[in-house]
Structures are given as structure tokens and as C-alpha cells.
Amino acid sequence: xxxxxxxxxxxxxxxxxxxxxxxxxxxxxxxxxxxxxxxxxxxxxxxxxxxxxxxxxxxxxxxxxxxxxxxxxxxxxxxxxxxxxxxxxxxxxxxxxxxxxxxxxxxxxxxxxxxxxxxxxxxxxxxxxxxxxxxxxxxxxxxxxxxxxxxxxxxxxxxxxxxxxxxxxxxxxxxxxxxxxxxxxxxxxxxxxxxxxxxxxxxxxxxxxxxxxxxxxxxxxxxxxxxxxxxxxxxxxxxxxxxxxxxxxxxxxxxxxxxxxxxxxxxxxxxxxxxxxxxxxxxxxxxxxxxxxxxxxxxxxxxxxxxxxxxxxxxxxxxxxxxxxxxxxxxxxxxxxxxxxxxxxxxxxxxxxxxxxxxxxxxxxxxxxxxxxxxxxxxxxxxxxxxxxxxxxxxxxxxxxxxxxxxxxxxxxxxxxxxxxxxxxxxxxxxxxxxxxxxxxxxxxxxxxxxxxxx
Numbered sequence: 001x002x003x004x005x006x007x008x009x010x011x012x013x014x015x016x017x018x019x020x021x022x023x024x025x026x027x028x029x030x031x032x033x034x035x036x037x038x039x040x041x042x043x044x045x046x047x048x049x050x051x052x053x054x055x056x057x058x059x060x061x062x063x064x065x066x067x068x069x070x071x072x073x074x075x076x077x078x079x080x081x082x083x084x085x086x087x088x089x090x091x092x093x094x095x096x097x098x099x100x101x102x103x104x105x106x107x108x109x110x111x112x113x114x115x116x117x118x119x120x121x122x123x124x125x126x127x128x129x130x131x132x133x134x135x136x137x138x139x140x141x142x143x144x145x146x147x148x149x150x151x152x153x154x155x156x157x158x159x160x161x162x163x164x165x166x167x168x169x170x171x172x173x174x175x176x177x178x179x180x181x182x183x184x185x186x187x188x189x190x191x192x193x194x195x196x197x198x199x200x201x202x203x204x205x206x207x208x209x210x211x212x213x214x215x216x217x218x219x220x221x222x223x224x225x226x227x228x229x230x231x232x233x234x235x236x237x238x239x240x241x242x243x244x245x246x247x248x249x250x251x252x253x254x255x256x257x258x259x260x261x262x263x264x265x266x267x268x269x270x271x272x273x274x275x276x277x278x279x280x281x282x283x284x285x286x287x288x289x290x291x292x293x294x295x296x297x298x299x300x301x302x303x304x305x306x307x308x309x310x311x312x313x314x315x316x317x318x319x320x321x322x323x324x325x326x327x328x329x330x331x332x333x334x335x336x337x338x339x340x341x342x343x344x345x346x347x348x349x350x351x352x353x354x355x356x357x358x359x360x361x362x363x364x365x366x367x368x369x370x371x372x373x374x375x376x377x378x379x380x381x382x383x384x385x386x387x388x389x390x391x392x393x394x395x396x397x398x399x400x401x402x403x404x405x406x407x408x409x410x411x412x413x414x415x416x417x418x419x420x421x422x423x424x425x426x427x428x429x430x431x432x433x434x435x436x437x438x439x440x441x442x443x444x445x446x447x448x449x450x451x452x453x454x455x
Contacts, residue, residue, distance in 0.1 A: 025201045033190045040186055044179040048151055048172055052132030055153025055168040058091075061346070061432075062099065062166045063155040064454065095146045098169045102126055104162020117143060126154055126165035140171060148173040259286050285322065288350060309454060310349045312377045312384050313338040319356035320375055326361065331369040334360070337376040343453040345384050347431045352386075352451075355424035355435075359388040359447045362420055365411070366392030366445060383433075384453045391444040395437065403437040424449065 092098055092112060100109040100117065107123060108116040119142065125133045132153045135143070140150035149172045157164040262282040269276040320336040327334040345352075356375065363373045373390045395403065395410075402408045404425035424447075425435040433451030440446035 022201070022205075025197050029190070029194050029197060032193065036186050036190065037183075040179070040183055043182075044175070047175045047179070048134065048149070051170060051172055051175060052134070052151040052153055055151055055170050056131045056155065057153065058168040058432075059153040059155035059166045061452075062168065063157045063164075064346075066157050066164055066166065095144075096171050096173075098143050098145055100143070100167040100169065102165030102167065104159070104164060109165075109167060111144065115144075119143070122152060122154075122167055125152070126156065126167070129156060130154055135169065140169070143169045145169060145171045146173050149176055255286050255289065259283055262286075288322075288353075306348050307346045308349065309344040310347050310352065311344055312342050312379075312386065313340075315349060315352050315356065316375055316377045316386065319353045319360060322353070322357055323360045323364070327364055327373065330364055330367070332364055332367050332371045332373060334364075335372070335374045337374060339377070339379075342377060342379055342384065345431070345451055346454050347451065351427045352431070352449075355427040355449060356386055356388070358420040358424045359386075359449070362447070363388050363390035363392065363445065366390050366394075368392070379453060382452060383450050386449045388447045389440050389444060391440075394439050394443055395445045397439070400437045400439065404435060421447075 098111065100111055100122070102109050102123065108118050109122060110116055119139065121133065121135070121139065132151060135150040135152055137147045137149065141147040143150070143152075150169055151172055153168045153170075155166040157166070259282075262279045265279040266276055266283075269279060316336055316338050320334060324334060360373065360375060367373060367390050371391055373388065375386070375388045378385045378387065399410055404421050406419060406422040408422075421435070421437065428435040428449045428451065431451040433449060436448045436450070438446050438448075
């Protein structure tokens with residue numbers, strides 16, 4: 001057994017340790033505060049960058065509209081500007097979002113209300129071909145927005161008689177307000193954490209003085225116990241990491257097996273067209289799952305969807321085909337109604353199809369055997385609507401108002417996650433549209449996704 005530590009030497013041994021502990025607490029608090037503040041500033045800059053990218057996308061979509069007018073034969077700059085900006089009030093939000101047009105050979109920018117604005121910075125940015133710039137409070141006020149930091153998205157269109165510029169300016173007031181509130185929360189959190197650290201540090205210091213009175217063998221035993229505990233924690237962390245990697249692997253592996261078996265069946269079913277087509281559908285659906293997962297991961301990281309020209313009728317028919325076996329199994333009639341010719345939409349086909357599939361599956365689960373579900377696509381002058389109706393139990397106004405909130409569900413426990421409609425809503429928003437849920441009188445539910453069409 002080790003000899004006890006002499007009590008006369010304890011104060012001298014405790015002083016450096018106490019000083020080291022206090023210094024470590026101060027350094028830790030400073031590092032945590034600095035890192036948290038840096039992360040908050042970085043997130044704020046990223047939010048402004050995303051806002052600028054959104055406005056650049058809006059400006060690009062306006063450029064598409066301008067090109068349509070040019071292709072229509074219109075050549076007068078004034079009439080082109082008026083024709084393009086007449087849709088501005090429907091897009092603009094007073095004090096929050098403003099659309100501006102820069103006709104060729106003109107220094108001033110035109111607004112949808114007829115005003116002409118002089119902004120050398122915006123003109124220079126258009127001339128330099130920048131996708132977006134950050135505006136000061138005074139520059140935002142000159143554009144008709146609230147006097148707060150703003151982001152301007154820029155787009156260009158080269159025409160035979162000059163280069164047009166389109167500017168979408170949005171205030172970052174909400175983002176900046178959220179940033180200020182987040183920093184106050186950060187300060188409060190740091191103060192609370194500092195108080196806890198100092199409080200527990202004081203307790204630790206008192207305990208340390210007491211522990212230093214114990215025999216050296218007890219100190220060694222305590223150190224050994226702490227090491228064992230840290231080792232146990234490290235083993236748990238490693239186990240959880242391995243478990244998480246295993247889940248990812250196990251999800252990918254069955255998909256690979258499904259594709260492999262389906263491809264094997266394709267080689268053996270060449271004489272049976274119906275079964276061969278079923279195997280092809282299996283391969284197509286696995287590819288769809290993988291593509292959809294990748295697209296959702298891109299959206300979760302803040303990336304925009306991959307927009308292409310998409311035929312709404314093809315989206316509806318493909319979505320209906322994907323779920324027809326579920327409807328047949330539930331003995332529910334599914335009818336798809338789409339016009340022969342519809343204007344295309346600008347969007348991500350896989351995500352749009354996934355959103356409609358979610359609506360169809362919800363409608364199927366809401367109906368009993370013998371029920372009817374209809375999916376249709378309709379158009380008006382500027383928008384395309386995907387509508388799913390059913391004659392099931394229906395939905396109350398209170399539930400309809402919460403239906404697109406994540407994890408909200410009226411299904412029994414274990415029957416749903418409450419994410420289907422939330423995902424469909426986010427997909428609609430990513431396409432500059434919206435999802436509306438309402439009762440379908442006299443019976444059932446009506447779900448409608450509306451997104452802009454391409455003129």
C-alpha cells in the first residue's frame with residue numbers, strides 16, 4: 001500500500017492545480033464564446049448568400065418571361081418593359097420584394113409602378129455580369145424597400161438590339177432580425193453556461209481540496225476509475241458510430257440486391273412481356289428511390305432543386321402508375337385525368353412526382369374499400385395545378401390548417417410518420433408554389449399543388 005501524502009505539503013500541491021483548473025475554465029468559456037459567435041456570423045452570411053441566390057433564380061425566371069416576349073416579335077423597349085413588369089405586383093411584396101428592369105442603352109432602372117430608379121451599383125453589377133450583390137440600408141430604401149440590408153439577384157438577356165437586365169431585390173430584414181435574436185440567445189446561453197461552469201468549477205475546487213487530503217492510493221484509484229469511465233464512453237461512441245454506418249449500409253445493400261435480382265429476372269423473362277415489364281418497373285422504382293434520396297439530401301443542405309422543363313401530364317401519369325398496385329390491393333378506384341396538351345413547368349420531375357405520390361397514398365389510406373380517388377392536372381394563364389381528391393372520411397378545418405406541419409398526423413399510432421404532406425409542401429415551395437389541403441364537399445379531402453407554368 002502506498003503511503004499517505006503528508007498534509008503539510010497539500011496546499012503547495014493544490015495551488016498549481018487550482019490555478020490550472022481556473023485558467024482552463026476561462027479559456028474554455030472564451031473558446032466556446034468565440035466559436036459560437038463565429039458560427040453565428042458564418043450562418044448569417046450563408047443566409048444572406050442563400051437569399052441572394054433565391055433572388056437570382058427569381059430574376060432568371062423573369063428573364064425567361066422576357067425572352068418569351070422577344071420571341072413573340074415585340075421589339076419596342078418601353079412596351080417590352082411594361083409587358084414584363086405588369087406581373088410585378090403579383091410577385092412583389094410591399095417593402096420586402098421589388099422587381100426592376102434595365103432596358104438596353106438606359107442608365108435608369110424601371111420599376112413595376114412606373115418609377116425610374118438610378119442605382120450606379122446595380123448598373124455596374126449588371127455590366128459585370130454578377131449573379132447577386134448586397135445592398136446597404138440606404139440603397140434598399142432607394143429601391144422602395146424598408147431601410148435594412150437587402151440582397152439583389154441579377155439576370156441578363158442578350159437581345160439583337162441590346163442587353164437587358166432583370167433585378168429582383170429582397171430585404172433581409174427578417175433574416176437580420178433572426179440573426180440579432182440568435183445572437184442575444186447566444187449571449188444568454190454563454191452566460192448561463194459560464195455560470196454553470198464557474199459554479200461547478202467552484203464545487204470542483206472545494207472537492208479537490210478535500211480529495212487532496214486522502215491517501216495517494218485513493219487518488220490513483222480515482223484516476224483509474226475516471227480513465228475506465230472515459231474508455232467506456234469512447235467505446236459507446238464508437239459503437240454508435242458503427243451502428244449508424246451499418247444502417248446506411250443496410251439500406252443501400254437491399255436496394256442493390258433488389259436491382260440485381262430484378263436484372264436477373266429480366267434476362268429470364270424475355271418471353272413473358274408482362275412479367276418482364278414488372279421487373280423493369282422494379283429497377284426503375286429503385287433508381288427513383290436513390291435519386292429521390294439524393295435530391296432530398298441536396299435540399300436539406302440548402303441546394304436548389306435541379307430545374308428542367310417538365311410535362312405535367314407525364315408527372316401525373318407516372319405518379320399514378322407508381323401507386324396503382326397499392327390502390328388495387330386496397331380495392332380503391334384510381335382515376336387520372338390530364339388534358340392532351342399542357343404547358344410545361346420548370347421543376348424537378350422526381351421531386352414533383354414524389355409529392356404527388358405522397359398525396360395519392362394519403363388519399364388511398366383515407367378511403368375504405370370501394371372508395372374513389374382522382375388525380376388531375378389543370379392549367380390557367382400562369383399556373384398549373386395538380387389536384388388529388390378522394391371520397392374518404394374527410395378532414396376538419398383545424399386538421400387541414402396543421403396538415404403540412406412536420407410530424408402532424410391523424411392516423412393511429414404506428415400507422416404514419418406525419419412527414420408525407422410536410423415533404424410535399426416543401427417540394428411545392430421549392431418550385432415557387434404551394435400545397436393547399438381542404439375538405440372536399442360533400443365528402444372527402446382535396447389536396448392541390450399549384451406551381452407557375454412556363455410561358
